[in-house]
Amino acid sequence: MEIIQIKDLHKTYDEGKIEVHAVNGISLTVAEGEFTAIVGPSGSGKTTLLNMIGGLDRPSGGEVIINGTEITKLSSRELINFRLNNIGFVFQSYNLIPVLTAHENVEFIMQLQNKPQTERHKRTIELLESVGLGDKMDVRPRYLSGGQQQRVAVARALASKPRFILADEPTANLDSKATANLLEIMERLNHEEKMTFLFSTHDQRVVNKAHRVITIEDGIVISDVEQQHIVHPSDC
Amino acid sequence: MILAIAWKNIWRNRLRSLIVIAATAIGVAAGTYSASLMFGVATQKINAAISNEVSHIQLHHPRFRENYEIQYTLPEAEKMIRDISRLPEVKSVAARTIITGMMMSAASATGIKINGIDPVVERKTTSLYTKISDTSGAYFGDGLRNPVVISQKLAEKLNVHLKSKLVLRFQSADGSLIEGAFKICGIYRTSNGMFDQLNVFVRQSDLAALLGNAPVHEIVVLLHDNSDIKKVMPVLKQKYPAAEVKDWQELFPELGMLTAMLTTMNYMILGIILAALAFGIVNTMLMIVLERSRELGMLMAVGMNKHKVFRMIMLESILLSLCGGIAGIVISFFLIQLSARTGIDLSAFGQGFEAMGYDPVMYPELRPGFFVGTVIMVIFTGILSSLYPARKALAINPALAVKNE
Numbered sequence: 001m002e003i004i005q006i007k008d009l010h011k012t013y014d015e016g017k018i019e020v021h022a023v024n025g026i027s028l029t030v031a032e033g034e035f036t037a038i039v040g041p042s043g044s045g046k047t048t049l050l051n052m053i054g055g056l057d058r059p060s061g062g063e064v065i066i067n068g069t070e071i072t073k074l075s076s077r078e079l080i081n082f083r084l085n086n087i088g089f090v091f092q093s094y095n096l097i098p099v100l101t102a103h104e105n106v107e108f109i110m111q112l113q114n115k116p117q118t119e120r121h122k123r124t125i126e127l128l129e130s131v132g133l134g135d136k137m138d139v140r141p142r143y144l145s146g147g148q149q150q151r152v153a154v155a156r157a158l159a160s161k162p163r164f165i166l167a168d169e170p171t172a173n174l175d176s177k178a179t180a181n182l183l184e185i186m187e188r189l190n191h192e193e194k195m196t197f198l199f200s201t202h203d204q205r206v207v208n209k210a211h212r213v214i215t216i217e218d219g220i221v222i223s224d225v226e227q228q229h230i231v232h233p234s235d236c
Numbered sequence: 237m238i239l240a241i242a243w244k245n246i247w248r249n250r251l252r253s254l255i256v257i258a259a260t261a262i263g264v265a266a267g268t269y270s271a272s273l274m275f276g277v278a279t280q281k282i283n284a285a286i287s288n289e290v291s292h293i294q295l296h297h298p299r300f301r302e303n304y305e306i307q308y309t310l311p312e313a314e315k316m317i318r319d320i321s322r323l324p325e326v327k328s329v330a331a332r333t334i335i336t337g338m339m340m341s342a343a344s345a346t347g348i349k350i351n352g353i354d355p356v357v358e359r360k361t362t363s364l365y366t367k368i369s370d371t372s373g374a375y376f377g378d379g380l381r382n383p384v385v386i387s388q389k390l391a392e393k394l395n396v397h398l399k400s401k402l403v404l405r406f407q408s409a410d411g412s413l414i415e416g417a418f419k420i421c422g423i424y425r426t427s428n429g430m431f432d433q434l435n436v437f438v439r440q441s442d443l444a445a446l447l448g449n450a451p452v453h454e455i456v457v458l459l460h461d462n463s464d465i466k467k468v469m470p471v472l473k474q475k476y477p478a479a480e481v482k483d484w485q486e487l488f489p490e491l492g493m494l495t496a497m498l499t500t501m502n503y504m505i506l507g508i509i510l511a512a513l514a515f516g517i518v519n520t521m522l523m524i525v526l527e528r529s530r531e532l533g534m535l536m537a538v539g540m541n542k543h544k545v546f547r548m549i550m551l552e553s554i555l556l557s558l559c560g561g562i563a564g565i566v567i568s569f570f571l572i573q574l575s576a577r578t579g580i581d582l583s584a585f586g587q588g589f590e591a592m593g594y595d596p597v598m599y600p601e602l603r604p605g606f607f608v609g610t611v612i613m614v615i616f617t618g619i620l621s622s623l624y625p626a627r628k629a630l631a632i633n634p635a636l637a638v639k640n641e
Contacts, residue, residue, distance in 0.1 A: 047639070056537055056635035077541065084539025091638050095534040099244035111237045112539055160539070168638075 003164050003196055004030035004053060009062035011048050011219075022048040023059070024219035030164070033194040035187070037201050037210035045219040046200035047168055053198065054087050054166045055079045067163050084112055088157030090167035090199075094149040096141040102128060102152045103137040109159040127155040131185050147178025154185060164196035171203050183209050238544055242551035245524070246559075253556060256520050260560020260614070263509040265567040268610055269600065271502035272572050273580070276601035277594055278494045280427075282484075284595065285491055287363045288426050290484045291330075292465055293457040293472065298480045300453055304336045304349070307409045310479060313452035320457055323471065325464035328360040332454040333443050337406030339386070339436060341394035348390070349434050350404060352443035352450070361458045364424055364437070373398045373422035382442050383421035387432035391423050398423065404438070408447060416446045427595035499606070506610060510617040513560075517618070521553050521625035532629050533637020546626045553622030554615055561614030565607055572600045 011023040023045045030036055038046050051057035052064055055071045064071050066086060074082055083089075096105045103124050110120040128137055131151040141149050150170060157165050170186075171179040187209060189195040199206070207213055215223040246253050286292060295316070297308035310316065313331055320329045333352030338345055355376040359365055365375035368385070376383050384402060391397060398420055405415045418438060426432055444450035459468060465483045472481045485492030525532065535545060579597040 051635045054537070056638075080536065080539055080541045083537065089534075089538055089638075091534065093530070093638075095530065095638060097241070097531060097535075099241065099248060108237070108241075109538060112544070156538075 001032045002029045003032050003067055004028075004198065005063070005065040006049075006053065007063040007065070009049070009052060009064065010060045011045070011052060011057065012060040021219050023052065025062070026216070026219070026221055027062075028214065028221060028224065030196065030198055032163075032196055033190065034212055035190045035197050035210055036212040036214060037199055037207050038214045038216060039201060039207055040216035042202075044216045046216055048219075049216065050166050050168050050198070050200055054089060055083050084109070084160060086163045088160060088162035088165040090150070090153050090157050090165060090170045092169040092172045094141070094146070094153045094173075096149055096152055096156070098141050101138045101140055102133055102144065102155075105141070105152055106155045106159050109156055113160055123159065124155075127158055128152070130189075131155045132181070145178065147174050147181055150174060150178070150182055151185060154182070154189075158189070158195070164198060167197065167199035169200055169202065171201065171206055176205070179203065179205055238548050239551055242548050242555055245528075245548075246552050246556050249524075252520060252523070253559075256516060256556055257560040257563060259516055260513050260557055261563035261567060263513050264506075264561050264564025264610060264614065265571070266564075267502075267506040267509045268565060268568040268607065269571050271498075271506065271606055272568065272600040272602060273598050274498045274502060275495070275603050275606070276576075276599045278498050279601050280595045280599060281494065282491055284427055285488060286462070286484055288367065289362070289428070289431055290487050291361055291456040291458045292462065293459070293468060293481065293483050294487060295455040295457070295472065295476060295479045295481050296453065298478070300334075301480070304334060304453075306335055306407065306451065306453075309451040309453055310455060313455060316455060316476065316479075319475070320455070320472070323468060325459050325461070325468050327458045327460050328357065329458070330354065330357045330361040330456045331440070331452040332456060333440050333447075333451055334453040335406045335443070337404055339390070339394065340403045340405065341396045341400065343395040344393060346390065346393055348404075348436050350406060350443070351435055351437045352440040353437055354440050358437075361456055364426070367424040367426050368422045369425070372424070373420065375422050376439060377421075380419045380421045382416060382418040383439065384418035385422040385424055385437040386420055387435065388423050388425040389429060389432040390436065391420070393433075396420060404436070409451075414446050416442070418442075502606065503609060503613070506613060510613055513557075514617050514621045517553060517557055517621035518624055520556070521549065521622055522628065524552065525549065525625045525629045529629075529632050530637050533632050533634040536632065537634040537638050542630050545629055549626040549629050550619060550622040553625070554618035557614050557618035557621065558611075561611060565610060569602070569607075572602050575600055576602070 006026055006028050009023050009026045010021070013020040013022055026049060038049065040046050048057065052059050053066070055074070059072055066082070069082065071079060071082060097108065100108060106127055107120045107124045110123065125134070125137070128134055131154055133148060133151055133155070136144060136148060141152070144152065171182060174182060183206060186197055190197055201207060210227065212224070212226050214221055295310060297310055299305070300308035317329045317331055320326055330353065335350045335352070337348060337350055339348045359375070368375055372388070375385060380399070384404070386402070394402070396402060400420050402418050402420065403415055404418055405413060408414050424432070440450050457468070459465065469481065469483055532545060536542070576599055579599045581597050583596045
């Protein structure tokens with residue numbers, strides 16, 4: 001089943017006299033359970049594409065259909081609500097709330113959804129344990145390593161029970177051990193819970209783990225390949 | 237949830253928040269303490285006026301207070317006094333003969349209001365007798381013939397002292413001039429310079445000897461409690477339709493309005509202080525929004541709606557102001573407790589105060605209602621101060637804010 005459908009997507013920035021076509025007519029679909037990487041050089045349009053899929057940015061043209069909903073037609077208020085209930089976000093810089101503990105950071109999303117307290121508490125514990133942070137529930141982000149913070153961010157992204165997770169360069173600030181750890185968690189969630197991941201990356205280790213790799217250059221898709229899982233020596 | 241996050245957020249930069257809180261606390265403390273001083277002064281003024289001058293209720297001939305003319309007396313005054321005394325709310329009733337006239341010494345002369353009183357009854361009704369110091373004689377008690385109690389101000393003006401002779405001259409009801417020699421038996425001094433400059437007190441019986449009778453121009457009623465006025469006034473008005481029955485607020489409207497006027501003024505002063513403080517809070521909140529734009533963008537990206545973001549910024553601003561406001565009220569409370577017993581002595585400027593009818597020793601008065609009003613104003617300041625920063629927060633583009641550096 002297709003979760004994401006993109007049809008002839010355009011994004012043009014007006015930089016004075018010059019028009020920059022950050023995304024220039026991309027069409028693609030992402031099915032449920034995919035583990036897809038979007039790669040390409042800096043400025044190729046990866047982040048812009050992810051922002052439009054995530055409803056953070058409005059396209060200049062084309063359609064973004066998420067789970068049957070044409071999100072470009074939603075009002076700002078509807079879009080915020082749609083994001084809350086359908087999309088999980090993982091950012092490069094973790095973006096946790098520093099005054100909240102790991103537990104509170106994860107629970108917070110469910111509070112926005114007005115979930116009951118018992119359900120929130122139970123799910124938060126399950127999620128933090130599933131990312132290996134069962135012993136760090138009451139720790140604030142500044143006392144966690146980068147890898148641990150990003151795992152909290154993954155748990156937070158999963159908290160709302162989204163249809164898919166969008167991750168923009170999730171391993172860019174992590175060392176190799178933390179990267180491997182995070183990838184293992186993401187893969188496990190993908191295998192066991194059929195969670196769909198769509199992420200942009202420059203990291204070859206992450207690309208190697210992806211089932212599908214979409215390469216973008218100058219705002220257009222230049223290749224879209226399914227790949228068998230290859231174990232590289234660097235993964236060991 | 238939003239409240240808990242807002243509370244935690246204000247302690248992110250402890251020093252900055254404490255500076256804002258301290259500034260607000262000092263401003264609110266200054267505003268509320270000065271207000272309590274003004275309220276205290278007003279209460280002192282009202283109490284002094286009731287106690288020394290007007291009592292709670294007065295009855296006159298309807299035309300008497302126009303020009304204080306001697307012929308406008310209260311008929312059947314004795315019966316009226318007897319009947320009024322029987323009311324359970326009434327503490328005491330005194331009758332006065334009031335005549336305007338001249339007072340002359342060997343050195344000078346001045347216009348005055350002669351109050352003919354029964355010293356025994358008057359003692360129960362007004363506390364003027366307490367305003368005569370030990371060295372300034374007595375309240376009609378030393379057996380002098382035709383004794384008169386005058387103020388220190390008049391004594392200085394006429395260059396007289398205890399036991400000096402004075403001549404009181406006034407017009408009788410038939411227009412003839414009457415003169416009487418009196419001897420100063422006591423010199424009083426109240427905090428109301430205007431009252432002191434005008435009023436002298438003689439025995440009603442001495443005036444009767446000069447006039448041939450003792451007309452009653454004024455019946456003064458002292459109640460057990462100020463709040464009884466509402467109960468007693470309608471009774472007296474109904475019972476004596478031919479008389480003018482007025483309470484102290486009607487007799488001295490400026491006194492009645494004093495509290496209301498001061499309350500308005502104090503709220504205005506506090507409003508000005510809070511308006512100045514609001515700029516500091518706005519500045520701080522703008523810095524907070526600027527520093528946290530990435531986080532605010534993330535919150536909007538993951539699904540926190542604008543209403544909740546707005547509410548969070550507003551709550552942070554309110555909590556910041558409220559902490560300062562409550563701290564200020566606590567400081568003010570202790571300052572009031574500290575100075576309420578001893579008072580603040582402004583005797584150095586006392587003459588000016590007395591000339592305006594105020595006591596130079598001020599006793600601040602705690603008014604819980606004003607503190608409640610202050611808290612509401614502080615919350616309002618917090619809300620107002622948050623509007624611009626919150627608008628700035630809502631203008632954040634989540635896509636740009638969470639953009640990787």
